[in-house]
Amino acid sequence: MQLGRRDKIPFPESYNGFRLIRIHGRVHAIPLTAQVERILRTPGLLDRHPAVLAAPTLDEVKRLVDACDPRAHLPEAVAKVAGYDIARHRGVFYAVPENAGAIDLDVPADRQRAGVIPGVSAEDLERRVQQIAAGAPVEFAGWLPIFSVSGNCGQHPQFKHTGNPPDGYRFTRSAPPVTAPQAAPPGAGGIVARTRRLCGKAGVALQKLWYAGRSALSFVFPPKGVSLATRVAVLVAFVRLAALLIRKGCKPGAVLSFLQTRHLQSQLLLGRQELVFLTSMPYTFGQNPWVIEIEDVTTLFYPHVQNGHTCGMALAESPYFPIVRALLEADHCKAVLTHMRSTAELIPALFKSEIISKKVVYAPLGVRLPERWQRHDPRPGDEPVNLLFINSWCQVPENFYVRGGLDVLEAFSVLRKRYPHLRLTIRTALPALDDHYLRIIEGGWVRVVNRFLTDEEMAELHAGSDIFLLPAARVHIVSLLQAMSYGLAVVGSDGWGMEEYLEDGHNGLVVRGRHGKASWADPEAGMLREDYEFTYTPDPEVVAGIVEAVSRLVEDHALRRRLGRTARADVRDRYNLDAWNRGLKAALDRARGVTPAAPERTAAPAPTVREPGRAVVTSGGS
Template sequence: MRLGRQAKTPFPDRYNGWRVIRTHGRVFGIPPTADEVRLLAEERLFDHPAVKCAATLPAMQALIDAHDPAEDTPEAVARRDGYDVVRFRGAYHAIPHGSGPVDLDFPADRSAAGVVSAASLGGVDEKYKAIAAGRPVEFAGWLPVYVGSGNCGAHPQFGHTQSPPAGYRFTRSGVTPSTKFGLLTRMIALAGPRPLRLWFTLCSIVRFPFAFVRPRKGVTLAARWRVLVAAVTMFLLLVRKGCRPLAAARFIVSRHLQSQLLVGGKHDLVFLTSMPYTFGQNPWVIEVEDPTTLFYPLIQNGHTCDMDVRERPVYGIVKTLLEADHCRAILTHMKSSARLISALFDSETIRKKVVYAPLGVRLPARFQPHDEEPADAPIDLLFINSWCQVAENFFVRGGLDVLEAFAQIRQKYPNVRLTLRTSLPDIADHYHRVLADGWVRVIDRFLTPEEMAELHARSHIFLLPAARVHIVSLLQAMSYGLAVVGSDGWGMEEYLEDGRNGLVVRGRHGVASWADEEAGVLRENYETMYTADPVVVAGIVEAVSRLVEDRELRRRLGRTARADVETTYNLGNWNRGMKAAFDLALGATDPRAAVAPVESGNRLGSLVR
């Protein structure tokens, strides 16, 4: 049978007013009520609640035909003094009067407008009254400068901002603008990182003076003046303190002027995440996990093993920044960081600003009970990449060691299965054979919070042989009652106690990461993570073998870990520590009344002196 030219089967762009898109093997439908441009720009196609998904075009058309437009319209249910309550997609939302139109499908928009959400009308009333009375703290994690810094402002580590400490409430004065790169920038990016870095540097220098007069939505003339004065004041202060003028200028440019203008209004206190992106136009508090991020992007994690940080020009700049009056407190959930920061800067002024409190997470209702099962029942191992799902972080989390160890474990225990929640980087054929030979499942797609909860609750053993602590991943696994196998990398053993609430594999300390207490530097060498470490691999095999053969050990470790989250590493304790930092920042705490540093991870909220 001879076949020639045939007509191309058309795929419609629209159907009944809906935008129809075929991608990733599925068909997606965007309703006319959604902000289509923003939804696609922010890559929300896969998780936006208004978007429908189907296997075929006819199936999508059937979904659209059956759709009730009322589902996309908030229903007014109550009016209160100062706010209105609406019911939308199964939840209740309190919208303050005067906030203007709010897209309730975007969490950032809800936060920016001060919307409070709960599962019931009574719950939203109670929550709103408690929060509305609090003193406002501007959460700066929404600023565009954080998008280019691993998007750390949106990291689950800062999910606690949805439940502020007593007497405070978090505000967002804007929404993260979408980042669009021009054709020239994309072409230069193809030339490699060095030309791209030079291009961005040149653009920053040229744009900086014009940004103060360029029209920008939401930026007032008063904000422009405040930011200009703050930038000039910071530059003069740095030079007066002995910093090199060129280095000072480079540091100021790295704070991202657009972001500073967006948060240029007057705020009692600004809460920064991980990196001190500020000119000091407002008093600020910063939350950090380690001291290295204070120097970002001029010094970055993973490259400090042989670095003399104090000899770098940025050292004096950051020290001056932290000693300045507008820096009010430095909050950390790592005792080691509290000590390192104090030693690194050797400044009594900075040391008085450091506040330590162990981080907390929510305790899920569903968890892994490790109940009695048949001897040949599957035992599921779980390995999760970082929240941002950068494929290269597979190495830093110990992914190669996990695959090497699983190849041996699979030979001993055929009922053991491995799930990798990660995008895979380029790895050798040897590892692809491990993936093919053993029972290994790779999940590299987006997972909803419900799917992530299901994945945790159905797993038995959590593997985290990482170069260093990854605090949210660790605490979440503990909260679900998993038996955690971690490493002795920096910070891990502040939360994971070998034989009590998990098992610790040796081999990372002094190789991939360690605290240099004398210099005050977190030493990290991530290059060692790009090949499997025989010591770590052997440790994983031994630890997992113990847990496979001893169900009672799995159960005891998992229950102890979950109990630790319930009693110690919870949001209540963390909020008391955060409240201590905010009180200190706003003068509600007398610095001379601070207690001594804590020596146990089970004690809370001391100011480090």
């Protein structure tokens, strides 16, 4: 059979109301009713969006499209209640703020950004919305653009608790609708970079002048939707804060740098609010009264001081120290909330300010208790025992080291020879690793999951595991509490903060070797000292500790079961959302000048203790 010239068959752009695209070895069909361009330009969203159909071939995708009900991708309006639209989508009810703009209910980040409330029924949501609507508004500022370049901490699961506000409050989000990213002026970035390289120090000064001038233009040409009154209010706050810092003796250069890192456009978008809730970093000019939630004192100085580099630093000698102290002492700072007792004790020692000390509120963090969990039921001795290691939420490959990833691989290379039925899952984006570690992974029984996982997939991963490994440089609170809530037997480290929640032999096992090397609290200086360099090579003490702890748990099923069940019970009784909300309410009440009501008598009271000049301490219960 002879073949000659033949016209190329074009790949169709659409089919039966769906946009077709062939990428990464699959054919995808996106309903035209969805936000097609956004799905295509957002990394990973094409693969995980529920409305997108995918198959290996065009014919198979066409069959999926033909069998699909296009109405399944559209929310069904149910009711309007107190400023919320209640809709049913994919079997779940949602209450969507009327001012949320165009959002995609299939995208968790959209729901979180807009303050969407999920529920099991329309009636349940109506009751919750009416209760929330009666509460005092608190603007959750985690959506500000500046947070997206600060580890995206505003979207961290730690702050999911804002979806369940304490009694008497409601969290609002004034985020503008998501739009396509604005392109920089052609060549502008390259010109500035080349000028800096050619002119050395003069180029650095020119670059700073460029950024300062560009920021100043934001007052004249603000982001869309920013009113003149907002511009005036932000400008007044900017000048007032600069004058305060100079008057307090702060260095002018440090003041200018600090104010620039507050990100003028974010402050303009935030506008004027009754009360603002900030996450981790005090990104504000003080135009609004604010409360901040932090894990450690270092993030108060970000980006001028960063975690992992404070082991030999004299923070009190930093030019940014008097700036942060003045910011926290100012009247617009109403409360500093922390879930770490160590941090609540370090802040007064660091700043030596009675004003700041009285603003500190401590309460242990709480998480939801999942319905499905690891019960450690008896099973044959040769059945697999599953170890789980998870990188940070933002999946930065370098955080693999800080979490103790190298120590986990070294320990597993020993353990798998001892226990052939042992399995390891590492959910991480891997950094560039030496061949030695690649051979450990390739040697078998190591599963690497380096893609985005939905909440349901993460739940499946946890509930199907037996032992959770977190030999990290320091505490990672959400990962730790989630593992405990699923009833896993946790093997943690003695890094800073870990043992506030993980008690050796009670609800987990603690491996020694991090304290005093990778992290430790310095009560005299009031600092969290960290040196992450120790995690870039395996620590023999930590590796040996992991091997010993895991061996105990593999050989002693009763111990594994007891630790896992005690960990889950501790989340149920101590580290739950109700206990956390009592602390959050104490901080918000303080911000609004509300006198706390007398606590009701209950079987497990959560007392609030205030000592003169000391922090507010809210217990998490028994």
